[in-house]
Amino acid sequence: MDRQAAKSARLVGPQGHDPKFQARVTELLKAGVKGDRAIARKLHCHYFQVAVARALTGQMAGAGNMIGYFKGWVAKNHLLAEARSARERAYAPYSRFLVGAAVATDAGVFTGGNVENASYSVTICAERVAAASAVAAGARRLDVMAVTSSSPTPTPPCGACRQFLYEFNPEMLVVSAGRSGDLRQWRLSAILADAFGREDLEEGS
Numbered sequence: 001m002d003r004q005a006a007k008s009a010r011l012v013g014p015q016g017h018d019p020k021f022q023a024r025v026t027e028l029l030k031a032g033v034k035g036d037r038a039i040a041r042k043l044h045c046h047y048f049q050v051a052v053a054r055a056l057t058g059q060m061a062g063a064g065n066m067i068g069y070f071k072g073w074v075a076k077n078h079l080l081a082e083a084r085s086a087r088e089r090a091y092a093p094y095s096r097f098l099v100g101a102a103v104a105t106d107a108g109v110f111t112g113g114n115v116e117n118a119s120y121s122v123t124i125c126a127e128r129v130a131a132a133s134a135v136a137a138g139a140r141r142l143d144v145m146a147v148t149s150s151s152p153t154p155t156p157p158c159g160a161c162r163q164f165l166y167e168f169n170p171e172m173l174v175v176s177a178g179r180s181g182d183l184r185q186w187r188l189s190a191i192l193a194d195a196f197g198r199e200d201l202e203e204g205s
C-alpha cells in the first residue's frame, strides 16, 4: 500500500468515513504509547486501525480483549524502541555485543545498556543497569522488561539477571527482539523455576 492509499484508508472505518471512529482510534493509540506522538503516527497503519475498528464496533469476538491486546502491543513496541535507543549507548568494547534494555515500572520507564569492564567478570548486563536505574529512582515494581541485542535472534536474560529481576516482580513480562525483527516473550517465573526470593528469607528468620 502506498503512502497516499494508507492515508485515505485510515479514515475509513467499518461504516465508511467516520471522524468519530478516527478520533477514538487516535485516542487509543495515544493512551497506549503514553502520549508519544511520533510513535503514534508511525502506528497509524491500515491493518492496525481496521482491526481496532472491528473490535470497537463489536464485529470481532472478545472486543474488549482485543483493545487490551492492541494497547499492550503498542506499549510493548514503545518499550522496545526505548531499548533500541539504549543499545546505542551500550559500552561493550571487548565483546562488541551491544545490548539495550527498557523497563516499565510503577515510577515510569527506565533504560540501560550493558557496561563491560577490562576486568571481564565485573561486566554488568543491560537488564540489570535498567533495573538498578529504576530502583534508584524509587521504582519498586517492575512490570515489563524489553531487551534488544546485536543478535539476529531474540536473546533471553542471563541467569544472574533472572535472579536480580525476580526480586521486583516474579511475574514480570520479559520481551526480547532480535535484529531480524523476531520477538519472544516470557514470564520471569517460567524461566526461573523454584526461585529463591524474599519469602525464603522471611521463613528462615
Ligand SMILES: [Zn+2]
Pocket: 125, 126, 127, 128, 157, 158, 159, 160, 161, 162
Ligand atoms: Zn544478564
